[in-house]
Amino acid sequence: MGKNFCTRAENYSQWYNDIVKQADLAENSSVRGCMVIKPYGYAIWEKLQSTLDKMFKDTGHVNAYFPIFIPKSFFSREASHVEGFAKECAVVTHYRLKNNPNGGGVIVDPDAKLEEELIVRPTSETIIWDTYKNWIQSYRDLPVLCNQWANVVRWEMRTRLFLRTAEFLWQEGHTAHATREEAVEETERMLHVYADFVENFMAIPVVKGVKSPNERFGGALDTYCIEALMQDGKALQAGTSHFLGQNFAKAFDVKYLDKENKPQYVWATSWGVSTRLIGALIMTHSDDNGLVLPPNLAPIQVVIVPIYKSEEQRQAIADKVQPLMQKLKEANITVKFDNDDTKRSGWKFNEYELKGVPVRIAIGPRDLETNEAEVARRDTLTKETIPFDNLVGHIQQLLKEIQQNLFEKALKFQKDNTHKADTWEEFVDLLDNHPGFVYAHWDGTPETEDKIKELSKATIRCIPFNNPLEEGKCILTGKPSKQRVLFARAY
């Protein structure tokens, strides 16, 4: 095959790294744990971002921008929040460099020490609620429905491109409401927006549910999440939406006067997805030939490769392709005609396969004679010959089909790799030998959850919404349980 990378079977983790690198998505930088998102990877992020941004706006949200720095003291105000983030913070302590008096470069100027250290935001609840304090006085000021697209920093010790990096890009919604009900409704609404996006645009099936207390966001009363299953049987949390109760309102003293003119604490939510989604995208659809992209998020949906021997043939194909390009663009299809004479067509076939372009059209001299073209699908790696004049309609249909097929394939994979375990032995056997989602009974205590994690490396991914009630016994302790919860080893 001439591929320079591992198969999934050989080494799944290496396969992932190879795809990220060879499809030109991202690379490690000289700064520990920070990635460079390369143009092709960033183009996927831009598609993802513009689609989500529209969904946020359609549900009444507006964008704003809050400072990257957070005064250290703000963190301490919400106890479980600081607990959640203190161990992985980048801390700014000085604001000036100066020439090294001993020569050779610059040093931090000891005279330019900050009175209070600043944290590079790992998430923005504290700085935003400090701001909301001034925005909210009356019930008329509510709800506040802000979203922010930003970079955040969490000093992770073990990093992997897209999946876990010290700096990453994300969006964080932060909303303020008059009542608990409205805030809960918002938390749920945004989880459904995420699920809709991840399933319908990214073609990744998810399980929606609520986190166990152990896995909650620091400062949340409830964390809702969507969980996806990767091809190695590990789960990946693809998005979270938090009901924060009045915790941040109390920590930052944010009250409003209700209609009876009584002061009330404000109710809060926050929700986010990040560049991690690109990791999920890669690991859900790609194969041993490289990246596979769903048409809805592909920066290039169709590539046209000419096959020629003479300059005359090359020109004849270019002339034939021009009106087709025009029509495809009019149909809102992103198309690239790769007419580069310094690369061979075989190299191009490989390159676009590696980069996951959903549809490839090849046109050679014989096709000109028969007025046809060869159309190849990236998802199934199949080809067919299509009359040239039917191409636009055919491709429109095909892109929909590919989008659908990728989702169904991933859904089938998820179903095939979701099991039930009734005993500890079954549970561990499944995790070791048939990794995937495992539904099992748990006695509901954080202690048991911790112990299960310690012994099996599996965590409770969520308690699914509308989870059927079923009497049973905890796989670890044998204590009674009223429902199975969703376990997996996870990224």
Place this chain on the structure above:
Amino acid sequence: MGKNFCTRAENYSQWYNDIVKQADLAENSSVRGCMVIKPYGYAIWEKLQSTLDKMFKDTGHVNAYFPIFIPKSFFSREASHVEGFAKECAVVTHYRLKNNPNGGGVIVDPDAKLEEELIVRPTSETIIWDTYKNWIQSYRDLPVLCNQWANVVRWEMRTRLFLRTAEFLWQEGHTAHATREEAVEETERMLHVYADFVENFMAIPVVKGVKSPNERFGGALDTYCIEALMQDGKALQAGTSHFLGQNFAKAFDVKYLDKENKPQYVWATSWGVSTRLIGALIMTHSDDNGLVLPPNLAPIQVVIVPIYKSEEQRQAIADKVQPLMQKLKEANITVKFDNDDTKRSGWKFNEYELKGVPVRIAIGPRDLETNEAEVARRDTLTKETIPFDNLVGHIQQLLKEIQQNLFEKALKFQKDNTHKADTWEEFVDLLDNHPGFVYAHWDGTPETEDKIKELSKATIRCIPFNNPLEEGKCILTGKPSKQRVLFARAY
């Protein structure tokens, strides 16, 4: 008038701050020098961003993302670059907080000190050229045409919302070329893109030119700029494009093999505009009634305010307005119908005037009878009555007219406030009593430029492109000069 803010004549600086605050554009945060960009201000930034982004892509550029942190040692590699930025850097020295053993909050964990300090990027040349080293091997890899939308930090001591903040949002283009000519061409191309955008979208006339050596970007061989004139007669640098020569290629050892297989250092450019443009927008067009926005960048282009006494009237107006809204949207006009019953129409008139909405339509019961509407322009504060059925066409035309009028008004202001000075006395008199652009002779030395700045607080804004040659004598030293250069006091 019921306005809560200063006029320009009373206190220009306060007038600016009042508009930023009262039009809900931005505010200071709890973090020294960092601003919160509020939803209305951010909506302007989004319009600006999407328009510019398209212009960058149309000129062949792609977006990417590079780390926010830069290892301290990277700065020292390019001598004039570190000189330019070392004094205003936010420095990360630690990566963890821990509970204060003495109780009360968290402290920086002294055991989590970084081996090498990281700088929060003030600009990204160094980290990007460190990355380009791996991307560029052969002439076939060139040009590299990347842009990044990002936040940057420069620890300014005196900050003003949008104009000068410790953190700001911007885009920075960083390109790599095989030849000096191509790099110079790119530097010029991007300056023209900026000028086109600032003049045609922001309706701000600019002077294009080249900076004197004193005012160059640290590490550049040439800095091109566009300079705009604010209503108080001070200049504002609205965008810069730098020809970096081979300085960064040499600092980071970035070479390519040319067609003869010889190693050559790569040529570089960088170029950027920032949220500062919003400051320029405010100060160019706004008046004593509040913000004035050019239609091309207005988040709301048209607001419709119903005037009614009874619920029945309110409903009748709403019914009448619905199809109009639809047609305006179809014509790609952003329209808001403010039907809020808790606010009076007078309050709404004031509010949208303050927020600079270009066109206001008012409809009352009498208008329903006569099938007309009152259309008010924000730029001229004039009103006229228009037959309801002509509204869409009228407004399309009107928005163009307002855009054009704002530009012409600003251009007239710029011309009226551009003078020539032939002596030092004239020069100082103009700056003090008729502030604006001043064309004057300068002997071409950095020493004289420094002295002029020290004595008059005016700087050379640029040496305009196609500047006419003219024999003369330096206003300060009397030494011979071959051309006038553009002076002003500046933001």
